[in-house]
Amino acid sequence: MSIRGTEIRIEGLSQRYPTRKVPTFNRVDLVSPPGEALAIIGRSGCGKSTLLHILAGLTKGTEGRVLLNGTEVTGPSPRWVMMFQAPHLYPWMSVTQNVGVGLTFARWGKKEIEERVTEAINLVELQEFAQANVQDLSGGQQQRVALARSLVMEPEMLLLDEPFSALDAFTRAALQKDVRAISKRLGFNIVIVTHDIDEAVIMADRAVIMAGSPGDIVHELDVDLPDPRERTDPEVQRLRARLMATFQEAANYKKPEVALAGAGR
Amino acid sequence: MTATVVPADHGGSSGLMARPGVRRFVWGLAGIAIMALIWLIAGYLLAINPTTKTFTTFGLIPTMEAFPELWGAGKIQSAAIASGYRLGAGLGLAIAIGVPVGVLMGRIKWFRDFSNSPFQFLRMISPLAWTPLAVLVFATWDGSIVFLIAIASVWPVMFATAAGLAKVDPNWFKVARNLGAHPVQMLTRIIMPAIAFDIFSGIRLALGVAWIVLVPAEYLGVTSGLGYAIEDARETLSYNHLTALVLTIGIIGYVLDSSLVMLIKRFSWHRGGA
Numbered sequence: 129m130s131i132r133g134t135e136i137r138i139e140g141l142s143q144r145y146p147t148r149k150v151p152t153f154n155r156v157d158l159v160s161p162p163g164e165a166l167a168i169i170g171r172s173g174c175g176k177s178t179l180l181h182i183l184a185g186l187t188k189g190t191e192g193r194v195l196l197n198g199t200e201v202t203g204p205s206p207r208w209v210m211m212f213q214a215p216h217l218y219p220w221m222s223v224t225q226n227v228g229v230g231l232t233f234a235r236w237g238k239k240e241i242e243e244r245v246t247e248a249i250n251l252v253e254l255q256e257f258a259q260a261n262v263q264d265l266s267g268g269q270q271q272r273v274a275l276a277r278s279l280v281m282e283p284e285m286l287l288l289d290e291p292f293s294a295l296d297a298f299t300r301a302a303l304q305k306d307v308r309a310i311s312k313r314l315g316f317n318i319v320i321v322t323h324d325i326d327e328a329v330i331m332a333d334r335a336v337i338m339a340g341s342p343g344d345i346v347h348e349l350d351v352d353l354p355d356p357r358e359r360t361d362p363e364v365q366r367l368r369a370r371l372m373a374t375f376q377e378a379a380n381y382k383k384p385e386v387a388l389a390g391a392g393r
Numbered sequence: 394m395t396a397t398v399v400p401a402d403h404g405g406s407s408g409l410m411a412r413p414g415v416r417r418f419v420w421g422l423a424g425i426a427i428m429a430l431i432w433l434i435a436g437y438l439l440a441i442n443p444t445t446k447t448f449t450t451f452g453l454i455p456t457m458e459a460f461p462e463l464w465g466a467g468k469i470q471s472a473a474i475a476s477g478y479r480l481g482a483g484l485g486l487a488i489a490i491g492v493p494v495g496v497l498m499g500r501i502k503w504f505r506d507f508s509n510s511p512f513q514f515l516r517m518i519s520p521l522a523w524t525p526l527a528v529l530v531f532a533t534w535d536g537s538i539v540f541l542i543a544i545a546s547v548w549p550v551m552f553a554t555a556a557g558l559a560k561v562d563p564n565w566f567k568v569a570r571n572l573g574a575h576p577v578q579m580l581t582r583i584i585m586p587a588i589a590f591d592i593f594s595g596i597r598l599a600l601g602v603a604w605i606v607l608v609p610a611e612y613l614g615v616t617s618g619l620g621y622a623i624e625d626a627r628e629t630l631s632y633n634h635l636t637a638l639v640l641t642i643g644i645i646g647y648v649l650d651s652s653l654v655m656l657i658k659r660f661s662w663h664r665g666g667a
Contacts, residue, residue, distance in 0.1 A: 184571060206573040216564040220586045220662035230572035232582065263664050281572065 133162035133317045134196045134208075134284035136183070141192035142342075143178050152178050153343035155192065158336065162197075165311055165318040167332035167351075169325065169375060175343035176321045177289055183319060184210040184287050196284065206230055210287040213294055215274035217262040223249065224258050227276045248276040251310060268299030275307065279314075286311065288320040292327070304330045305356060312355065325375060329368045330357050339378040346378045429453060448632060455633035456640065463634060468622060469641055475617035476607055477645075479535060483542025484596070484603050490543075491550030491599075492592060496584065498551070499558025512551065520545030520606045524613070534615040538607070545606045546599035553598065557591025558584065589660035597653040604646050619645075 138158040144151035152175035160166045170176040181187040183194055185204040194201040196208065209230075217226050228245040236244075249258050252272040257265060262273060271291060278286055288307070292300040308331045311318045320331055328335045329351055337347040349371055357364050410416050436452020439445045449455070463469045498505045520541055527537035561584070569583045585592075611620025619642050626635040 186567060186571065204571045204573070206571075210571050212564060212568070214564065216562065216568045218565065218583070218586070219664075220589075220660075229569070229582070233569070233573045233575070233578050263662075277572070 132284060133164070133315050135162050135198075136160040136166075136285060136317060136319070137195040137198075138179075138183075139192050139195065141179070141182065141189045141194065143175060143182065143187075144190050144342075151190075151342040153338070156343075156345060158345060160317060160319070160334075163312075163315050163317060165308060165320070165331055165333045167328035167335040168319065168321045168338055169323065169328050169335055169371075170321075170338035170343065171323060171379065174338045174340070176338045179338070179343075180210070180287050180289050180319060180321045183285075184208060186210065206234065206281040207283055208285040208287060209278040209281050209283040210289060211271075211274055211278055211291040213290050215267075215270040217270055217273055217277075219261075219263050221262070222258075223254060223260050223262055223265070223273050226262055226273055227280055230277060230281045244280050245276075248280045251279060252276045252306070266299075268295050268303065271295060271299075271303060275303075275310075279310065282314075283316055285317040285319065288318065288322075290322055290324075291320075293322075293324070300327075301330070301359070307331065308357075309355070325368055325371050326359065329353070329364055329371060330359065335371060337375055337378045347374045349374060450631075450633040451636055452633075456636040459631075459633040459637035463637055468634075469638070471617065472619045472622040472638070473641070473645060475615075475621075476611065476619045479538045479611075479618065480542060480603055480607055482539045483607075484546055484599060486539065486543040487546040487550050487599055487603070488596060491547045491595070492554050495551040495554025495592075495595075496558060496580075498555035499561075499588075500584075505555065512548070515544075516548040516552075520602070521609060524610070528613070534613060538610045538613070538615065541610045542603045542606055546603040549598035549602065550592070550595040553591050553595025554588060557588035557595075561587045586660075586662075590657060590663065593653060593657045593660055597650065597657065600649055600653060601646075604642075604649070608642060 136159065138156055141156045142151055142154050144154075156179065168176045168179065178187065182189045183201065185201045185208070201208070218229065221229065224245055227248055228241045231241045231244060246258075249255060252275050254269060254272055254276065257269060262270060265273065274291075286307075292303050295303065304327055307318070318331070320327070322328055332351050335349050335351055336345045337349075338344065339346045349367075351367060351371075353361075353363055353367060359365075410419065432453045436449065436454065439451060440449045460469075494508075498508060523541055523544055524537070527540045528534075531537040531540060565583055565587065566579065569579055574583065607618075608620040608623070611618040612624050615621050619638060623635055623638045626632070626638060
């Protein structure tokens with residue numbers, strides 16, 4: 129399996145809901161080079177999850193556009209796959225069938241599906257559960273199945289919407305490291321939306337902070353650390369502290385021109 | 394002293410009885426045996442009373458004797474085939490209409506809001522109340538019976554499908570869309586397996602209703618089918634044939650229902666109480 133990353137270019141992206149006065153976010157610009165792991169950090173409601181849905185083509189922005197290697201995203205595609213907070217596996221399918229479901233949508237041959245699925249299952253280390261009923265797996269194993277289901281599509285970009293927030297600390301830490309390692313090995317882009325500073329430091333090459341109402345990217349920080357990253361590593365700790373400080377500073381951020389509009393609330 | 398430590402063993406069952414399948418079968422057999430016994434006694438009571446002596450053939454033994462007679466004459470087979478055709482056609486029509494409409498109801502909110510009142514209203518009309526209308530509209534008796542069965546059984550299928558779809562996790566659709574599912578694949582690979590259990594449960598209910606409607610509908614004017622055969626047996630005073638046919642209806646219904654229960658189990662992915 130080899131995957132090429134993609135250049136992600138977000139140009140002047142805005143999202144406003146007709147029922148709300150203030151846009152969720154306004155004229156966001158962001159570029160992520162091929163193969164980068166980008167973390168978008170922000171509090172709940174800052175629009176980071178909406179931004180991710182627009183990147184996935186599952187929602188449309190009201191203004192602006194998203195370009196992947198120069199091609200505009202107009203809808204969902206197996207070339208960019210999203211992983212959600214819950215694995216959302218299909219309980220009537222086995223692990224193998226769940227992992228291969230995207231390939232059956234693409235009408236692949238039985239043998240090719242089998243090969244690719246086996247490879248993906250090995251990658252997430254679920255070999256012994258290949259034929260299991262997904263309902264018998266633990267939360268972490270289920271999220272691994274969801275990861276394999278995304279990886280078989282050989283996506284250029286993997287979008288992660290707080291994908292490990294429902295897992296216990298140990299499982300979460302293991303998956304964070306594994307996803308990063310796999311992405312680096314195969315070369316695809318990661319965009320991870322999270323409110324967990326640790327997650328950003330462990331997984332990302334670069335972290336951007338979204339804040340304000342309407343939301344905007346107010347800070348960014350390179351996470352220039354060697355792999356594998358350990359939480360206890362002093363360098364990781366130092367960067368974590370810096371990111372935390374920036375995050376807190378950003379929490380008080382208000383965009384000058386809308387400060388008045390927001391003051392009424 | 395040791396007896397107090399032995400775990401409670403209901404009815405002191407032996408090794409074979411400890412297996413749930415065997416136990417269920419034995420209990421089922423016992424239930425049927427008691428039913429047969431009551432029937433046998435009732436037949437005997439009819440026989441010893443001079444005023445009811447004419448009805449002795451309703452009893453268990455004359456009925457059992459009627460089975461080979463009816464089977465040999467091909468009456469059970471032809472009646473079952475005729476009824477089976479009407480049931481299959483009516484139920485098939487109900488499924489062909491109920492499942493797609495149910496999917497629309499479950500998937501499209503405005504359609505659900507728009508159709509709910511008229512469907513609930515129509516559902517509450519007794520299927521047999523349609524009889525005079527059906528007889529007027531359809532040229533053949535067969536046509537009107539199939540219509541009656543269809544209109545009786547379409548509602549459980551439709552509402553079970555809609556309710557099943559309404560409780561499907563919307564994220565399953567989002568994931569499938571994300572992985573490149575076309576609308577047809579969404580229907581065949583996600584929606585249908587997700588709600589197969591609900592559809593078959595609806596069909597099971599529909600079968601019950603259809604089976605109930607079938608027999609009185611066949612009293613109407615047709616000259617074939619189980620309902621007709623019962624009427625015929627009554628008019629020719631062959632009471633043992635009558636009871637044998639009633640029993641046949643019970644057996645066929647039971648077999649059909651059991652097959653659907655098997656299908657429901659086969660297509661159920663639910664765990665525990667979910």
